[in-house]
Amino acid sequence: MTSPTTPTRERLASLDLNSSPVKHVVTPSRTGTATARGLITQLEQENTRLRLSNQATALAMGTRTRQRIVELQAENALLRARAADPPRTSVRTREALAKAEEENRRLRASAVRARTMSSPSALRALHLMKEVNARFRRELRTIDVLYMLDCTVSMKPWIRAAASKVSEVAHHLAAQFPTYTIRYGFLGYRDFENSPKDRFVEMPFTDRIVDLQAVLDATRAIGNTDDAEDVVGALAKAVKFEWKARTRVLYHFADCPSHFKKFHDGIKDHYPEVDPDGRSSVDAEKLLRKMGNLGVDYYFVQIKKKRTAKMVTEFKKIYDNDAEDRKLQILDLGSDTTKFLPTVVNTIASSVAKSTRCDQTQTLIATYVHPLHPPYTTNIYILHYLTHHPSFPPTHRSILDPDVTILPKIDWDRASEGWGQLIRMESIACNLQRPLESVIRAPLEDLLADHIQAYIRPEPFAKGGVRYALPMFQPKDNRKLVAKTFRHGAREMSRFFEVMATQAIATKLVSEFNRHNPVRPMGFIDVRVVEVRPPEPATGTEGLYFTVEPFIEGEYVRHNNNAGWSNEAKATAQAFSHFSWIASGKRLVVVDLQGVEYVMTDPVIHSVKEPHFGPTDFAQQGINLFFASHRCNFVCAQLNLPPHPLQPSSPLSIATDSLLQELELSGPRQVNCGAVGCPAFVDIGIDGMLGVARTMSDVFCDPCNRRMAVYKSAACDVAGCGVVFKFQPYLWTARGMGRPTVGD
Structure with a gap:
């Protein structure tokens, strides 16, 4: 085992995560006792003036600042009492002088903060920020749902299923999102040979579910003489619906493709080129792009795959946009109409999570000033170090700012040719072989280190509210990786190690969680910190840091966030957050769970003690936010998790809890491979889960197991x-x- 290099060890020694902050002590030069006591008197006089000034502005400060001043005053009174005693030794006098100087520095800093926080401009900015955040919250709590159904004869079972379940779906969604305004619309379509009255059935968005129910009850299945339907005509009407909500969802139920030969293979189609409305496949492309620009999440319910596969493939080519996190999702339900209710409930919850994740993260960061970290700057930021770092050739330097163009596609096959030089870097990881308590107490002790070589492309392929994601490729093991750096604020080493420490604690807790054999296992992908140091002769300068993790393909979904929101349909995730509170000895809660299914990354920790897990750690306030909205589910019951005093008094209904159990049982049972950098998923059967979970970090995919041999x-x-x-x-x-x- 190797250890971090000496410069890295020296910098690690100053991190708050492993040790208490080191106080800087000023040692006075040798001086007489009388002179020292004179200096103490002068400092005491200035301290008194500063205290009076601070008291005058204390009312304009936050509670935390006022409390700190009270503590400083008590400490200063004790210092005055000690300084008034006859000096016993010169050492005692020097100690008193050092404390007085330290107190003076603290009071000066407190006075500066007080003046800043109490200035009229700062108060006006704070008031404006609160108004903006309130508006954001109102806009976020709205959902528009449009059911678009092929209403021909072959779709009769699905028309009846929709009619029988829409009220129940609305009931579940109202219970899951009690503070949201949810509107429902309906658009039934058939074909040109039907009468103008029968060709479309429309109901505009409404929050009256009885109106939707009445329209569906009256909708009939009508046949026609070819195998293609007027899908493009339906899309033309769908984009004209009055979409207003922050979360917008379209469910398209169909068992036949659209007209135009581009969208099918060899079926009977009366209009393979142009339809009676003068539309063609080109118009379909325009309408799909318009739908995407409206921010609508498009879910296609696939009933007869052979018939609609080509249409869906072509639709996805047009609709999907990685840079905008937009994908046409395929729900392959076949003829099983019983899946209507759980599928709609689950996917709407996912869409809500997707639409809120960036806005809420940015809003919360803007309003919360972390006591140990400066607030993020709102200025456009140029990542100077990356763009001018000697390890990157001039042709591959990129400006990274909030308006940077995101790569539409990662050209992994050109990494060794088009991404620049192969960069040598030090890789540092947490030692997860240690016991849970040891990792929680000091996650950055006994770090593991290695050196790797990889290509990093400076242009990001994605960005979140806090960080950029850059493509990284390690040729030795053919690893596709993600290198992440912060968009705003200082990029000092401690921030990157905070991310790694958070992930390490979450990983150990989820291993403990899996030992209890939940319905679905969970996992966190490995995160390490790499340091890119300038090559010779620029040694001795500060390195460039990234957090690095495997590149996981799939749809990323957020299950809860760090501000109290949760997707109750993901029962296992909510139970894990509850479990983390109990398993950690009521010291912390792991939230902001997100990833591909239950293989997750980028969690947030709220800690009871003084926050030390970055600016998203809201301490006790964050813990209270989670429990204030968490209703225990069947997984919590299986784990015998005791309730928290702040949990809602109204529990989940038996029907809702049964639905949640059905949803979880239908999901995959997968964890991530335990090898650093490996993106593979490992399937875990129910029978084998408990035994494997005892050593979750030793669960490897088949290719990695073969290499282990x-x-x-x-x-x-x-x-x-x-x-x-x-x-x-x-x-x-x-x-x-x-x-x-x-x-x-």
Whole structure:
């Protein structure tokens, strides 16, 4: 095992996560006792003036600042009492002088903060920010749902299913989103040979579910003489609906494709080129792009895959846009109409999470000033270090700011040719072989270090409210990775280590969670910190840091956030957040759970003690926000989790809890491969879950297991030893460590 380099160890020693903050003590030069006591008197006089000034502005400060001033006053009174005593030794006098100087510095800083916080402009800005946030919250709590159904004869079972379940769907959504305004609309379509009255059935958006129910009850299935339908005509009407909500969802139920040969193969179609309205496949493209620009989440319910597969493929080519996080989602339900209710409830919850994640994150960060971190700047930021770093050739320097163009596609196959030089960097990871308590107490102790070489493309392929995501490729193990850096604020090493420490604690807690054999296991992908140091001769300068994690393909969904919102349909995720509070000894809660299914990344920790997990750690306030909206579900019951005093008094109904259990049982049982950088998922059966979960960090995919089976021999490096020992090279690589140089 290798350890971090000396410069890295020195910088780690100053991090709050492993040790208490080191106070800087000023040692006075040798001086007489009388002179020192004179200095103490002068400092005391200035301290008194500063205290009076601070008291005058205390009412304009926050509670935390006023409390701190009270503490400083008590400490200063004690100092005055001690300084008034006859000095026993010169050492005592020097100590009193040092404390007085320290107190003076603190009071000066407090006075500056007080004047800043109480200025009229600051108060006006705070008031404006509160108004903006209130408006954001109102806009976020709205949902528009449009059901678009093919209403021909073959779709009769689905028309009846919709009619019988829409009220129940509305009931579940109202219970899950009690503070939201939800509107429903309906658009039934058939074909040109039907009468103008029968060709479309429309009901504008309304929050009256009885109106929707009445329209569906009256809708009949009518046949026609070809196998294609007027899908494009329906899309033309759908984009004209009065979409207003922040979350917009379209459910398209169909078992036949659209007219135009571009969208089908060899079916009977009366209008393969142009329809009676003069539309063609080109108009379909325009309408789909318009739908995407409206911010509508398009879910296609696939009933007869062979018939609609080509249409859906072409629609996705037009509709999907990675830069805007927009994808046409396929719900392959076949003829099983019983899946109507759970599918709609689950996917709407996912759409709500998607539409709120960026806005809420940015709003909360703007309103919450972390006591240990400066607020984020709102200025356009140029990532100077990356764009001018010697490791990156001039042709691959990029400006990263809030308006930067996001890569529409990652050209992984050109990494070794078009991304610049192969960069050597130090890789540092948390040691997850330690016990849970040890990791919670000091996640950055006993770090593991290695050196890797990889290509990093400076242009981001995605951005969130806090960080950019850049493509990274490690050729040695053919690893597709993601390098993340902060969009705003200082990019000092401590911020990156906070992210890694948070992920490490969450990973240990989820391993403990999986030991209890929940309905679905969960996992967090590995996160490490890499440091890119300038090549010779620029040694000695500060390095460039990234957090690095595997590139996981799939749809990322948020299950809860750090401000009290949660998707109750993801019962296992909510139970894990509750579990983290109990398993940590009521010291912290892991929230902001997000990822591909239950393989997650980028969690947030709210901690009871003084916040030290970055600006998204809202301390006790964040813990209270989670529990104030958390209603225990069947997973909480299975784990015997005790309720929190702040939880809602009204529990989940038996029907809702049963639906949640059905949703979770229908999902995949997967965890991520335990090898550092490996993006593979590992399927875990119910029978084998408990045994595997005892060592979740040792769960590997089949390719990694095959590499584990290879042993090599090496001679011990200890002077005078030379004993030959065997080891598994890939096991050390999978742990994020350099190969051993000393045998057991």
